[in-house]
Structure formats: structure tokens, C-alpha cells
Amino acid sequence: MDPSxxxxxxxxxKKAFATPVVENRKASSKSSSATTSTANASTASSKSSKRPKKESTPQTTRDLYAFGRQSGASSHNFAVLAKIVNWMKQRYLDGDAEALTFDDLLDETNQLDLTPKQKNWLLIEALPNNPKIVITDDQKYAFKPLYPLRDKKSLLRLLDKCDQRGMGGVALEDVQESLPNADRHVKSLADQKKIIIITRPMDKKKVLFYNDSSQDMKVDDEFQKLWRSVAVEGIDEMKIEEYLANQGITSMQDVGLKKTAHVQKRKKAATKRKANFKKLNDHMQDILEDYTDK
Structure with missing residues (x-):
């Protein structure tokens, strides 16, 4: 063969080995695929970060109520429960306090199309744990008011009890939720001056107080004028006591019970013990000998 x-x-x-075109294309394709996969992964991670996290299922009834305001299904459950409680409350205020079965509640509130899961939630968690619902011994449901009031006499007894125990008054809104025709009964008692209605300045809510007529006392008008004419602002108890002393009036002192000191009994003298010793041993006078003086 020709050497040339x-x-x-x-x-x-040599030139072919120096410029491996095929190998460079494969490497570039691999690098591009790796770059593409990295970009896809970052995009997927960003999408996953943007996706809302799945809410955990609440366990308690309070969590179910809060969860019901956020998610669609639980909010529907909460609306079902609220409809039942509000209907039972209005029914109680209308004068009908008879307990009903669970099926009667659904029938009266037009909620017969509930799913078995919703019914189970109402029976097991929602209704038994609701503070406005009470379950009777025969597994019926009734509205539970804050105060067991039936008429204005029971309302007056409640206010009298609060007054005697120093508990103050009762909010009007609580009475309106517990007593049928509450406004009419409250107006009747107020007209008879058996109760006093006070409006709180902080929240403008009305509070009912018992008006104890036995504590009423007729004070002479002249004495009232004298009482109001004396200004006692900026005067402490010491100055008042000093003024009374100057006028020859003795003020009442805080006198407590005196504690008597416990007096311990003294021990008997040794001579008496000695005499008793001799007295108890009279039958041995001829045998025993006294060595005290010696």
C-alpha cells in the first residue's frame, strides 16, 4: 500500500479520536435531560408547596364546630346542628317543652335527607355534648335553658335567691332565653316595683335585680337635707373619728374577743408526795426507816 x-x-x-462528535451529543442529551428533570422537580415542589395542606380531622366536638366553619362538609354539619338547636329553642319559648325523638327532630326541621354519617355525628357527638340540649332517660331530646323558669313567680324566686346569696342580678338576655314571654313578665314585675332594671354602662346590657321591699325605710326630709349638706369628700376615718370626739360623740370601736391565757397547773410540792408515800405505806411503818435527815 502506498505510504502516503x-x-x-x-x-x-487521530482527528476522529480528537473530535468525538457522537459522544459529545450523547453527553449533551444526558445533561439536557438531567436539567429538564431538575426543572420538573423544582416545578413540582413549587406546585406542591402552593397546594393547601390537607386539614386534619378534628377529634372533639369543639374542634368539629371550628372545623365546620372552614371546610364544606363540616360547615354543613354545623348548619344542621344549629338549625335543630334554634328550632328547639324557639319551640321552648313558644311554651312547648315536650321532649322529642331524634327522628321527630329531623322531621320537624325538614332534614330527613341527611347521610348516615351525619346522623351518626349528631347522635354520638353533636347533640349529647351540646350545652343547650338535654337527653331524657327514654333517649329523647329537649331544650335546656340557662335557668328553669316557667312564669314570673319563678323569675321572682330566682332574683330573690340571687339577692339573698349576694350573687347580684341576672342578665335580661339570659332571662329572655329561659322564660317564655319574658318581656311581658319583666314589664309586669317592673310595674309592680318588685324588680329593678339596671343598664350597664360598659356594654349597655340590662340586668334584673330583686327589689326587697322589707328593706325600705322612710327617712325624714329634714334629716336627708342635713345629711346631704355635710361634705365628706377628702375626709378619712381618722378625721371623722376626731370630729365626733370633739363633739362629745363616742364612735364605735372594733372590739374583738379577748383571749384568755392558759394557766398551767403547778405541780404538787415534794412534801405532799412524801406524805402520800408514808400514807400509802402505813402497814410497813415498823420495817421501813427514813434516811432523809441523815
Whole structure:
């Protein structure tokens, strides 16, 4: 073979090995695929971060109520419960306090299309744990008011009890939720001056107090004028006591019970013990001998 051809052949091989076109394309394709996969992964992670996290299922009834205001299904459950409680409350205020079965509650509130899961939630958690619902012994449901009031006499007894125990008054809104025709009864008692209605300045809510007529006392008008004419602002008890002393009036003192000191009994003298010793041993006078003086 011609040597020049061999040299050209060797030069071609060297040039081909120096510039591996096929290998470079494969590497670039791999790098591009790796870059694409990295971009896809970052996009997926960003999408996953933007997606809202799945809310955990609440366990307690209070969590169910809070969860019901956020999610769609639980909010529907909360609306079902609220409809039942509000209907029972209005029914109680209308004068009907008879307990009803669970099926009667759903029938009266037009909620017969509930799912078995919703019914189970009402029976097991919502109704038994609701403070406005009471379950009777025969598994019926009734409205539970804050105060067991039936008429204005029971309201007057409640206010009298609060007054005697120093508990103050009762909010009008609590009475309106517990007593049928509460406004009419409150107006009747107020007209008879058996109760006093006070409006709190902080929240403008009305509070009912018992008006104890036995504590009423007629005070002479002249004495009232004298009482109001004396200004006692900025005067402490010491100055008042000093003024009374100067006028020859004795003020009442805080006199407590005196504690008597416990007096311990003295021990008997040794001579008495000695005499008793001799007295108890009279039958041995001839045998025993006294060595005290010696």
C-alpha cells in the first residue's frame, strides 16, 4: 500500500479520536435531560408547596364546630346542628317543652335527607355534648335553658335567691332565653316595683335585680337635707373619728374577743408526795426507816 495513503489514514483516525462528535451529543442529551428533570422537580415542589395542606380531622366536638366553619362538609354539619338547636329553642319559648325523638327532630326541621354519617355525628357527638340540649332517660331530646323558669313567680324566686346569696342580678338576655314571654313578665314585675332594671354602662346590657321591699325605710326630709349638706369628700376615718370626739360623740370601736391565757397547773410540792408515800405505806411503818435527815 502506498505510504502516503497510510499516513492520511492515521491522520484521519487521530482527528476522529480528537473530535468525538457522537459522544459529545450523547453527553449533551444526558445533561439536557438531567436539567429538564431538575426543572420538573423544582416545578413540582413549587406546585406542591402552593397546594393547601390537607386539614386534619378534628377529634372533639369543639374542634368539629371550628372545623365546620372552614371546610364544606363540616360547615354543613354545623348548619344542621344549629338549625335543630334554634328550632328547639324557639319551640321552648313558644311554651312547648315536650321532649322529642331524634327522628321527630329531623322531621320537624325538614332534614330527613341527611347521610348516615351525619346522623351518626349528631347522635354520638353533636347533640349529647351540646350545652343547650338535654337527653331524657327514654333517649329523647329537649331544650335546656340557662335557668328553669316557667312564669314570673319563678323569675321572682330566682332574683330573690340571687339577692339573698349576694350573687347580684341576672342578665335580661339570659332571662329572655329561659322564660317564655319574658318581656311581658319583666314589664309586669317592673310595674309592680318588685324588680329593678339596671343598664350597664360598659356594654349597655340590662340586668334584673330583686327589689326587697322589707328593706325600705322612710327617712325624714329634714334629716336627708342635713345629711346631704355635710361634705365628706377628702375626709378619712381618722378625721371623722376626731370630729365626733370633739363633739362629745363616742364612735364605735372594733372590739374583738379577748383571749384568755392558759394557766398551767403547778405541780404538787415534794412534801405532799412524801406524805402520800408514808400514807400509802402505813402497814410497813415498823420495817421501813427514813434516811432523809441523815
Amino acid at each position: 495513503l497510510l499516513r492520511e489514514r492515521e491522520a484521519f483516525k
